[in-house]
Amino acid sequence: xxxxxxxxxxxxxxxxxxxxxxxxxxxxxxxxxIGIVGESGSGKSVLAHSLTKLNPEPPATYPKGEILFQGxxxxxxxxxxxxxxxxxxxxxxxxxxxxxxxxxxKIGKQLIEAIQTHQKLSKKExxxxxxxxxxxxxxxxxxxRMQSYPHQFSGGMRQRVLIAIALAARPxxxxxxxxxxxxxxxxxxxxxxxxxxxxxxxxxAIIMITHDLGVVANLADRILVMYxxxxxxxxxxxDIFYKTAMPYTWSLLRSIPRLxxxxxxxxxxxxxxxxxxxxxxxxxxxxxxxxxxxxxCLQENPPLGERGPGHLAACVLSQPEFExxxxxxxxx
Amino acid sequence: xLGYTIRRCLSVIPVMFVxxxxxxxxxxxxxxxxxxxxxxxxxxxxAVAQLEEQLGLNDPWYIQFFDWLKQVVxxxxxxxxxxxxxxxxxxxxxxxxxxxxMILSLLFILVISIPLAILIVSLxxxxxxxxxxxxxxxxxxxxxxxxxxxxxxxxxxxxxxFPVAGYMPIAEGFGSWLYHLLLPxxxxxxxxxxxxxxxxRDSMLDSVNQDYTKTARAKGVRxxxxxxxxxxxxxxxxxxxxxxxxxAGLLGxxxxxxxxxxxxxxxxxxxxxxxxxxxxxxxxxxxFIAAIYVLVNLIVDLLYxxxxxxxxxxx
Numbered sequence: 189x190x191x192x193x194x195x196x197x198x199x200x201x202x203x204x205x206x207x208x209x210x211x212x213x214x215x216x217x218x219x220x221x222i223g224i225v226g227e228s229g230s231g232k233s234v235l236a237h238s239l240t241k242l243n244p245e246p247p248a249t250y251p252k253g254e255i256l257f258q259g260x261x262x263x264x265x266x267x268x269x270x271x272x273x274x275x276x277x278x279x280x281x282x283x284x285x286x287x288x289x290x291x292x293x294k295i296g297k298q299l300i301e302a303i304q305t306h307q308k309l310s311k312k313e314x315x316x317x318x319x320x321x322x323x324x325x326x327x328x329x330x331x332x333r334m335q336s337y338p339h340q341f342s343g344g345m346r347q348r349v350l351i352a353i354a355l356a357a358r359p360x361x362x363x364x365x366x367x368x369x370x371x372x373x374x375x376x377x378x379x380x381x382x383x384x385x386x387x388x389x390x391x392x393a394i395i396m397i398t399h400d401l402g403v404v405a406n407l408a409d410r411i412l413v414m415y416x417x418x419x420x421x422x423x424x425x426x427d428i429f430y431k432t433a434m435p436y437t438w439s440l441l442r443s444i445p446r447l448x449x450x451x452x453x454x455x456x457x458x459x460x461x462x463x464x465x466x467x468x469x470x471x472x473x474x475x476x477x478x479x480x481x482x483x484x485c486l487q488e489n490p491p492l493g494e495r496g497p498g499h500l501a502a503c504v505l506s507q508p509e510f511e512x513x514x515x516x517x518x519x520x
Numbered sequence: 521x522l523g524y525t526i527r528r529c530l531s532v533i534p535v536m537f538v539x540x541x542x543x544x545x546x547x548x549x550x551x552x553x554x555x556x557x558x559x560x561x562x563x564x565x566x567a568v569a570q571l572e573e574q575l576g577l578n579d580p581w582y583i584q585f586f587d588w589l590k591q592v593v594x595x596x597x598x599x600x601x602x603x604x605x606x607x608x609x610x611x612x613x614x615x616x617x618x619x620x621x622m623i624l625s626l627l628f629i630l631v632i633s634i635p636l637a638i639l640i641v642s643l644x645x646x647x648x649x650x651x652x653x654x655x656x657x658x659x660x661x662x663x664x665x666x667x668x669x670x671x672x673x674x675x676x677x678x679x680x681x682f683p684v685a686g687y688m689p690i691a692e693g694f695g696s697w698l699y700h701l702l703l704p705x706x707x708x709x710x711x712x713x714x715x716x717x718x719x720x721r722d723s724m725l726d727s728v729n730q731d732y733t734k735t736a737r738a739k740g741v742r743x744x745x746x747x748x749x750x751x752x753x754x755x756x757x758x759x760x761x762x763x764x765x766x767x768a769g770l771l772g773x774x775x776x777x778x779x780x781x782x783x784x785x786x787x788x789x790x791x792x793x794x795x796x797x798x799x800x801x802x803x804x805x806x807x808f809i810a811a812i813y814v815l816v817n818l819i820v821d822l823l824y825x826x827x828x829x830x831x832x833x834x835x
Contacts (some may be wrong), residue, residue, distance in 0.1 A: 274739065
C-alpha cells in the first residue's frame with residue numbers, strides 16, 4: 189500500500205544542509221503496523237511528516253526518492269490531490285496533544301471540520317458522526333463534551349480527541365508521531381490500547397513513530413530502527429528483540445530497564461551524542477558510539493544487508509561475528 | 521461569563537474615582553490662583569473674589585472635591601466660564617464630529633490592516649514581507665500633522681478632490697458628511713494601520729507553524745482556511761489588546777487633526793478652552809476623554825474574554 193523508495197529529505201538551515209532523511213526505503217502493507225524507532229534527531233519525525241508532505245517548505249526539500257501510496261507518488265502530487273488525501277486516506281496524530289488542538293475553537297467544531305473536509309454531510313449529520321467518533325475513542329458524555337474547549341480536557345483526553353479527528357474519514361493509514369511521549373505512563377498504555385483496538389476494528393494500517401521500543405513492542409508487526417537519517421535495522425518485532433543484528437539496536441535494547449534482568453546486569457546507556465547531521469562522521473555514522481567499532485567502520489557506511497528472512501541490518505559485522513562480540517562485551 | 525462581565529464592570533468604579541481626583545487636582549496643581557489665571561492679570565480684586573466664590577475656591581480642597589464629585593455623578597460638569605453654557609452641553613454638541621471621525625478612522629484601520637496582514641502572511645515567503653515591514657515602520661514614523669498638511673496640499677489644493685477643511689453633520693446628508701471626513705479620518709488612521717497590520721502579521725506568523733495548524737493541515741484543510749480560520753482566530757487575541765489602545769489613542773489624535781481640518785469636535789473644544797483658561801470645560805473634557813478611555817478598555821477586556829475561551833473559565 190505504501191512504498192518509500194530511497195527517500196531523501198534535506199533541511200536548509202543557516203548552519204548548513206541537514207540530511208534529515210538520507211536514503212530511506214521501506215514498504216507497508218494494508219492493515220500492517222510498523223514502528224519507527226530512533227533517538228531525538230534521528231530524522232524519524234521528518235520522515236513521518238514527509239509521508240503527507242507536512243514538513244514546512246522551506247526549510248524542507250525532497251531532492252531524491254519517491255513515496256508511493258497506492259501507486260501514486262505523494263512527492264509529485266499537486267496541492268489539491270495532496271489535500272484530498274490528507275486526513276482522508278492518510279491521517280496523522282502528533283506528539284503534543286496539549287498544543288495540537290486549536291485553543292479557541294470548541295472540540296465539536298474541530299471534529300466537524302475534519303468530517304466535513306472530506307465528506308459532504310449536513311451540519312446535523314456531521315454532528316452525529318462527531319459524537320459517534322468521540323464515543324469510539326472513549327470520551328464519556330460526548331454530546332456535552334462537544335461544547336468544551338481543549339483546555340477543559342486532560343492530555344490523555346485531548347489525544348483521544350485528536351485520534352477521533354484522525355479517524356474522521358476512516359483513513360487507510362494512520363501515522364502516529366510519538367503520540368504517547370507527552371503523556372504519563374498509565375495514559376500511554378491506554379492510548380496504545382486504543383490504537384490497537386482501532387486497528388483491529390477498522391483494519392487501519394499504522395506507522396508508529398517513537399523513541400521508546402517498549403511502546404511498539406506489542407503493537408508493531410515490523411520495526412525500523414533509524415539512526416542519523418538512515419534505517420540501520422529493519423525486521424519483524426520478534427527479530428528486533430531476539431535476533432538483534434545491529435549494535436545500535438542492541439544498545440537501545442540494553443538501555444531499557446527490565447524487571448527480569450539479573451541483579452548483576454548493569455543498565456547500559458549509549459555514550460556520546462547523536463551525530464551532527466550537517467557534518468556526519470566518516471564511515472559508519474554510529475562508529476564513534478559503538479562498543480564494537482573497528483578500523484573497517486571508519487572506512488565506509490555499511491549498506492543494509494540481509495541477516496535472515498525479512499531482516500536487514502547495516503553493520504560490517506556478520507551475525508555470527510556480532511553474536512560473539514556481544515558475549516565479549518557482556519562478560520567484560 | 522456573566523460573573524466575569526459584572527466583575528470587570530465593577531472594576532471601572534475605582535479607576536474612574538482615581539481619574540476624577542487627578543482631573544480635579546488639575547486646577548489645583550496649576551500654580552497661582554485659578555480665578556486670577558482665568559480672569560487675567562488686569563482683573564479687579566472684586567471680580568477675582570467673585571469668581572473664587574463661584575468656583576468654590578475658598579473651601580478646603582477635599583470639600584471642593586466632594587462637592588464637585590457630587591455634581592459630576594449627577595451629570596453636572598459645571599458651567600463654562602467663557603460662554604456660561606453647561607459643560608455637558610458643550611461636550612455633547614462637540615462629540616458628534618469627534619465620534620464620526622473616530623468611527624470612520626476605525627473603519628479605515630480595520631478594513632485596511634486586516635486584509636493587509638492576511639495578504640502579507642499568505643505571501644510571507646516572498647519579497648512582499650520585508651517590504652511591508654519597512655512600509656509599516658514608515659507609516660508609524662510619519663508625523664500625523666505633516667502627513668495631514670501634505671494630503672491637504674495634494675488632494676485639497678493641487679488636485680482639489682477633497683475639501684481642505686470643515687465639517688458637515690450627518691443630519692445634513694451622509695454624502696457630504698463622508699466627503700468632509702474622508703481625508704482627516706484617513707490621516708488619523710494611517711499610523712494605526714501600520715501598528716495594527718504589523719501586530720496582526722506578527723501574531724499570525726507566530727501561530728502559523730503552531731502544532732494546531734499542523735493538525736488542521738493534516739486534516740486536509742486548505743491553506744487559505746488554515747490562515748483565515750485557525751491562525752486568524754488566535755492572532756486576534758493579542759491584536760485586540762493593541763486595537764483597544766489604538767481606539768483610545770485615536771481620541772488623542774483627533775485633537776491635532778480637528779485643529780488642522782477645523783472640525784468642531786472635542787479636541788477643538790479642549791484646545792480652545794485651554795487658550796481661554798476655561799477650567800470647568802477643561803476638567804469636563806479631560807474627564808470625558810478619560811471615561812471614554814476606560815470604557816474602550818472595558819469593551820476590549822470583555823471582547824478578549826469572548827475571543828479567548830481560556831480567560832472565561834480559568835478564574
